Amino acid sequence: MTQDPAAEVPEFPMARRCPFDPPSEYAKLRETEPVSRAQLPDGTPAWLLTRYADARAVLAHPTVSADITKPGFPPLIPIQKDIVKQGHKPPFMRQDPPEHTVYRRMLIPEFTVRRMKVLRPAIEQIVDDQLDHLLAQDRPADLVAHLALPVPSLVICRTLGVPYADHEFFQDKTGILLSFDSTPEQVAKAMTEIRAFLGDLISEKQRTPDDDLVSSLVHNHLEKGEVTRENLLATILLLLNAGHETTANMISLGTLALLENPEQLAALRADPELVGPAVEEMLRYLSIGDIVPARIATEDMEVGGTTIKAGEGLIALLGAANWDTGVFPSPETFDIHRGARHHIAFGYGVHQCVGQNLARLELEILFRKLVSRVPTLRLAAPVEDLPYKRQGAVYGLHALPVDW
Ligand code: HEM
Numbered sequence: 497m498t499q500d501p502a503a504e505v506p507e508f509p510m511a512r513r514c515p516f517d518p519p520s521e522y523a524k525l526r527e528t529e530p531v532s533r534a535q536l537p538d539g540t541p542a543w544l545l546t547r548y549a550d551a552r553a554v555l556a557h558p559t560v561s562a563d564i565t566k567p568g569f570p571p572l573i574p575i576q577k578d579i580v581k582q583g584h585k586p587p588f589m590r591q592d593p594p595e596h597t598v599y600r601r602m603l604i605p606e607f608t609v610r611r612m613k614v615l616r617p618a619i620e621q622i623v624d625d626q627l628d629h630l631l632a633q634d635r636p637a638d639l640v641a642h643l644a645l646p647v648p649s650l651v652i653c654r655t656l657g658v659p660y661a662d663h664e665f666f667q668d669k670t671g672i673l674l675s676f677d678s679t680p681e682q683v684a685k686a687m688t689e690i691r692a693f694l695g696d697l698i699s700e701k702q703r704t705p706d707d708d709l710v711s712s713l714v715h716n717h718l719e720k721g722e723v724t725r726e727n728l729l730a731t732i733l734l735l736l737n738a739g740h741e742t743t744a745n746m747i748s749l750g751t752l753a754l755l756e757n758p759e760q761l762a763a764l765r766a767d768p769e770l771v772g773p774a775v776e777e778m779l780r781y782l783s784i785g786d787i788v789p790a791r792i793a794t795e796d797m798e799v800g801g802t803t804i805k806a807g808e809g810l811i812a813l814l815g816a817a818n819w820d821t822g823v824f825p826s827p828e829t830f831d832i833h834r835g836a837r838h839h840i841a842f843g844y845g846v847h848q849c850v851g852q853n854l855a856r857l858e859l860e861i862l863f864r865k866l867v868s869r870v871p872t873l874r875l876a877a878p879v880e881d882l883p884y885k886r887q888g889a890v891y892g893l894h895a896l897p898v899d900w
Contacts, residue, residue, distance in 0.1 A: 505533045505534060505535045506521065506532075506535070507535055507537070508534035508542065508811070509572075509787050510522075511886070512884075512886065514882075514886075515756070515880075515882065516749075516756075516781060516782065517828060518783060518816060518819055522546050522815060522819065523546075523816075523821075525816070526546040526816060526821075530545070531543055531545055531546075531547075531550060531800045531802035531804075532546070536570050536571070536572070538571065540568070540571065541809065542808075542809035542811050543799070543802070543804055543808060543809065543810045544811055544813055544816075545810060545811065545812045545813060545816070545817075546813055546816035546817070547800060547816070547817065547820055548820035548822070548823045548840070549800075550799050550800045550812075551789075551813065551816070551844065552817070552840060552844045552845075553799065554810055554812050555789060555812050555840075555844040556844060556846075557797065557845075559793065559795040560791045560792070560793055560794070560797075560810065561592050561791060561792050561793075561794050562589070562591065562592060562596070562790075562791055562847055563586070563590060563592050563792070564590040564790075565586060565590075566794075567807070568792055568807045569792045569809060570809035570810075572787055572811075572889050587730055587733075587734040588600075588731065588734070589734060589738065589847060593846065596846065598723070599723075602717050602722070602731075603731070603735075604850065606709050606712060606713070607850055607851055607852075607853050607854055609853050612854055615651075615655065616857065616861070618651075618654050619651055619654070619858055619861050620861055622650045622654065623861050624865065626643050626647050626650070627643065627865060627870070629642055629643075630642040631869075631870070635876070635899050635900070636876030636877075636897040636898060637897070637898060637899075638895045638896060638898075639748060639751060639896040639897075639898045640893055640896050643747065643862075643866075644744045644745075644751075644893075644896070646667065647743075647744075648739060648740050648743040648744050649666065649667045649670055649740060650667075651854070652670075652735070652739055652740060653667075654708075655708065655709050655854065656709050656710050656735075656736075657697070657701065657707075657708025657709060657710045657711055658697065665693065666690075669686045669689055669690050669693070670686075670690070670736065670740060672685075673686050673690070690733070690736075691729065691733070694729050694732050694733065695725075695729060697710055698710060698714060698728060698729065698732075701714045702714050702718075709735075710732065713728060713732075714728070735850075735851065738850075739854065739855070741890055741892065742784060742785065742855065743855050743859070745784050745890055745891065746778065746779070746784060747862055748896045749778075749891070749892060750775070750782065750863065751863075751866065751873075751896065751898075752875070752879070752882070752893065753781060753782065753830050754774075754863075754867070755873065755874065756875075756879060760774070760831070761867070763832060764832060764863070764867055765867050765868070765871065768864055768868065770833075771860050771864045771867075772856075772860055773832055773834075773836070773837075775859045775860050775863065776835075776836045776837045777831060777834060779839055779842070780818045780827075780836040780839035781818075781827075781830050782841075782891070783814045783815035783839075783841050784892060785814055785841065785842075785889070785890055786814045787811060787813065787814075787889055788814070788843070788889055788890070789811065789814065789843050790809065790811050791811070792808070792809050792810065793807065793808050793810060794806055794807075814840055814843070817840050818836075818840060818841060823838075824836065824839075842855075872900045873898055873899075874898065874899050874900065875898060875899075876897040877897045882895070
């Protein structure tokens with residue numbers, strides 16, 4: 497079944513109903529037209545998938561490609577188009593097997609649950625120090641600036657093996673990359689400086705290896721000629737970008753979800769062992785990477801009774817899939833007891849988030865400590881006035897004023 501080409505095509509991305517719900521159009525589409533046409537800001541058409549089963553089927557489909565250089569690929573953020581125009585090789589996240597598989601094989605052993613366990617004491621220390629720092633601020637204080645952004649930054653520093661003396665430089669530059677207020681010139685300058693910094697870090701780890709991710713990648717892959725220096729640098733940069741803002745947004749919005757659902761917060765405080773299920777429910781409920789999994793069909797295929805032609809773009813809407821009433825009853829209810837682990841907030845298929853074990857560990861440690869150490873935490877501004885990140889590929893908060 498194909499659609500009537502004369503029918504009106506809605507614009508995409510659709511507006512999110514803050515603070516938590518995905519766009520209201522998703523539920524209507526899932527009911528009436530679960531595989532439907534939309535148009536991106538640059539005019540590129542794409543199919544939107546709003547059912548959990550269809551999203552998973554497409555993301556796991558062998559003839560569906562994540563290669564942004566393919567003509568017709570739906571570009572969600574302008575930088576994706578620039579990469580293609582400038583003839584740069586896209587990061588492995590936007591490549592297909594077999595190239596993509598080389599990087600997955602390289603990274604998966606670095607992010608196993610076992611490897612993450614080794615990081616636990618260091619992450620606990622980082623979270624405790626950062627909570628001390630937040631609590632030392634004048635009240636009300638911004639939880640984004642003093643907790644949500646610095647924690648992932650310090651954790652990434654520790655994971656990669658950035659020396660402590662360079663933390664400030666590193667945080668300063670990544671702060672510029674992630675800030676809404678930075679000018680394009682500031683971003684370009686910070687990017688050049690970070691690339692130079694990572695180049696030096698790779699050389700340093702070649703000379704003096706340590707027990708960290710960059711040393712491991714240098715020793716196991718660069719020195720064996722399995723990856724070029726440039727591709728290793730691009731991969732480290734991707735880890736940095738993919739892991740930083742996402743986790744920061746989950747910390748700030750997850751805190752807000754708990755504060756806005758006091759009975760759930762009380763349940764978590766009463767039984768800290770619920771923190772794992774609570775984090776899974778936050779991931780499902782917030783689905784901050786809703787529009788990230790863009791793809792293109794390389795062969796004609798059928799999805800939920802609709803024919804998708806080779807060369808047509810697809811977007812598996814994670815927020816829609818994770819709010820599919822057939823899979824998650826009453827999805828608008830934030831319920832830490834629901835058992836949400838089968839959500840697809842980390843994507844699905846070969847591109848499923850490589851850093852998910854690290855993200856889970858960070859979030860579990862952070863929420864366990866936040867709930868126990870700051871029992872009087874409360875919002876210091878009306879929830880409807882908060883500065884939500886309405887633009888961009890990942891949903892989040894620019895600031896979260898809190899008191900205690
Ligand atoms: C991929 C979400 C944290 C590194 C993805 C994808 C999603 C996602 C939805 C799949 C994109 C697609 O299919 O096109 C998240 C969320 C996070 C998080 C919600 C925080 C809660 C992290 C962290 C790291 C990381 C901490 C690394 C340290 C990556 C990488 C990919 C990826 C490298 C690409 C994987 C591939 O293409 O094979 N993430 N992520 N992410 N993520 Fe995450």
